[in-house]
Amino acid sequence: MNQNIAIQTEDLGICFKMPSEPISGTKELFIKIAKKRIKINTFWALRHVNLSLNEGESIGIMGKNGAGKSTLLKAIARVLTPKEGRVYVRGKVFPMLELGAGFNMELTGHENIYLYGNILGLTNENVTQLYDSIVEFSELREFIHSPLRSYSTGMVARLAFATATAVQPDILLADEILSVGDKDFQDKCMDRMRSYLNNGTTIVFVSHSPNSVKQICKKGLWLEHGQVRMTGSAEEVADAYAAS
Amino acid sequence: MQENLSQKPIYDSAKLINPFFEEIKGLKENSFILRRMIYTNFKTRYKRSYLGVIWSMLNPLLNMIVFVIIFSNLFRFDVPHYPLYILSGNMIFTFFSQSTSEAMMQIIANAGMLRRVYLPKTVYILAGIGINGINLILTFIPFILIALIDRLALSWTVILIIPVLFLLSLFVVGISLVVATITPFLNDFSQIWSVIITLWMYLTPLFYPVNIIPEHLIGIYQLNPMYIYVTLFRDPLLYAKIPEPSLWLGGLIYGVIIFAFGWWLFTKNSNEFAYRA
Numbered sequence: 070m071n072q073n074i075a076i077q078t079e080d081l082g083i084c085f086k087m088p089s090e091p092i093s094g095t096k097e098l099f100i101k102i103a104k105k106r107i108k109i110n111t112f113w114a115l116r117h118v119n120l121s122l123n124e125g126e127s128i129g130i131m132g133k134n135g136a137g138k139s140t141l142l143k144a145i146a147r148v149l150t151p152k153e154g155r156v157y158v159r160g161k162v163f164p165m166l167e168l169g170a171g172f173n174m175e176l177t178g179h180e181n182i183y184l185y186g187n188i189l190g191l192t193n194e195n196v197t198q199l200y201d202s203i204v205e206f207s208e209l210r211e212f213i214h215s216p217l218r219s220y221s222t223g224m225v226a227r228l229a230f231a232t233a234t235a236v237q238p239d240i241l242l243a244d245e246i247l248s249v250g251d252k253d254f255q256d257k258c259m260d261r262m263r264s265y266l267n268n269g270t271t272i273v274f275v276s277h278s279p280n281s282v283k284q285i286c287k288k289g290l291w292l293e294h295g296q297v298r299m300t301g302s303a304e305e306v307a308d309a310y311a312a313s
Numbered sequence: 314m315q316e317n318l319s320q321k322p323i324y325d326s327a328k329l330i331n332p333f334f335e336e337i338k339g340l341k342e343n344s345f346i347l348r349r350m351i352y353t354n355f356k357t358r359y360k361r362s363y364l365g366v367i368w369s370m371l372n373p374l375l376n377m378i379v380f381v382i383i384f385s386n387l388f389r390f391d392v393p394h395y396p397l398y399i400l401s402g403n404m405i406f407t408f409f410s411q412s413t414s415e416a417m418m419q420i421i422a423n424a425g426m427l428r429r430v431y432l433p434k435t436v437y438i439l440a441g442i443g444i445n446g447i448n449l450i451l452t453f454i455p456f457i458l459i460a461l462i463d464r465l466a467l468s469w470t471v472i473l474i475i476p477v478l479f480l481l482s483l484f485v486v487g488i489s490l491v492v493a494t495i496t497p498f499l500n501d502f503s504q505i506w507s508v509i510i511t512l513w514m515y516l517t518p519l520f521y522p523v524n525i526i527p528e529h530l531i532g533i534y535q536l537n538p539m540y541i542y543v544t545l546f547r548d549p550l551l552y553a554k555i556p557e558p559s560l561w562l563g564g565l566i567y568g569v570i571i572f573a574f575g576w577w578l579f580t581k582n583s584n585e586f587a588y589r590a
Contacts, residue, residue, distance in 0.1 A: 147431035151326050161321065187349040
């Protein structure tokens with residue numbers, strides 16, 4: 070394996086097996102087994118996907134809803150294991166969760182920084198080191214010992230963003246994050262990502278918007294129905310996608 | 314620089330061979346997350362009640378009082394240290410029933426996380442059991458209280474409950490992993506499980522003495538793993554008695570085999586949870 074590879078997929082395939090009719094309970098299961106009515110349909114969310122990304126490179130993944138963009142991110146994040154082919158990832162992967170996803174509303178902001186940090190793979194010592202800068206960035210020092218349920222949505226988002234971006238990851242997976250939040254917040258995200266890129270982070274960026282892909286990424290990948298429709302530079306792919 | 318590169322963690326799906334051992338490795342690397350989640354569960358459980366953690370101790374005590382009132386007057390069981398007999402039995406059985414019924418919901422309850430970040434899935438299950446383990450330890454406080462009132466003479470055999478609790482934990486983790494594997498595939502399994510738990514409770518000598526079981530059924534009755542663990546727990550704690558070797562052997566076999574089976578079943582299927590939950 071090449072020394073500089075950060076992410077590589079070889080003939081990656083991910084499929085979902087679904088019964089032709091939904092089975093919700095035990096009773097139905099037994100009835101359907103008795104009647105031999107269960108048919109399992111296989112749906113390939115991704116198939117024959119080849120992707121190779123060196124360290125410090127950025128790739129923008131485009132495609133319609135249901136094209137397999139998020140599934141690809143999940144395969145890289147090890148949330149879904151491949152049914153076909155192979156995924157190889159070197160470095161600490163940092164998924165940009167939907168903001169606030171790992172939080173517990175009953176805990177205080179202080180406790181949530183540790184909880185969220187731990188979930189993202191930071192040890193308690195790591196979080197302690199970063200703690201002050203996180204609180205600083207979130208501008209929530211006065212409220213940090215109040216439970217999260219007393220926060221406004223905007224405050225939760227700020228805390229989540231501050232915690233999630235406090236450390237520079239090896240690999241950043243960003244899924245549509247620019248579609249949430251106001252203009253200020255989106256600019257903050259963009260700035261953070263650019264500074265990551267300058268410092269050698271590998272970024273996989275999923276977006277509907279060809280423009281933000283062009284702004285951030287060097288490479289582009291266009292997925293359609295779970296297969297690669299086009300690869301190339303971000304310019305080329307984004308333009309082709311926008312034209313389609 | 315070169316050294317720095319080689320230190321980066323590598324995930325290669327082609328090199329994942331055996332989920333049974335892969336999970337142990339992952340759990341070891343992520344033990345700090347497990348600790349954090351147990352702490353979180355513990356903190357949030359009683360956050361909105363006035364008495365908070367006191368409930369952990371009050372609950373078994375109130376339960377015990379109900380049983381003592383009903384059974385020592387109505388049925389007149391002649392059991393030495395009857396209140397403690399009930400309390401100790403309930404401590405063990407509650408740990409088992411609460412852990413398993415909470416563990417089975419963990420995958421569904423944490424679906425949001427499961428779909429976003431990779432964590433060894435046993436973390437969720439063990440976090441659910443861990444808090445019940447803490448609860449079990451807390452119930453020793455009311456136990457000691459009643460033991461003082463009841464003038465229970467403790468002997469050195471008390472230390473034997475440590476290996477007993479260890480074997481019990483193996484068994485509880487094993488069963489929890491089995492039911493936690495079934496639930497994501499079968500939504501209403503939790504209802505079935507609550508019936509099984511009720512039946513299981515009546516088949517375990519929690520509030521009646523074993524000698525009321527008919528002679529010809531006692532052989533089968535004693536195969537119940539919960540009978541074994543409850544007796545293993547009570548003999549040294551209440552009656553200064555070293556449990557019979559056959560009980561130790563039974564507890565060991567059930568603990569190890571169920572644990573290994575549960576771990577195998579769970580890890581074999583845990584990659585599917587993200588598709589299901």
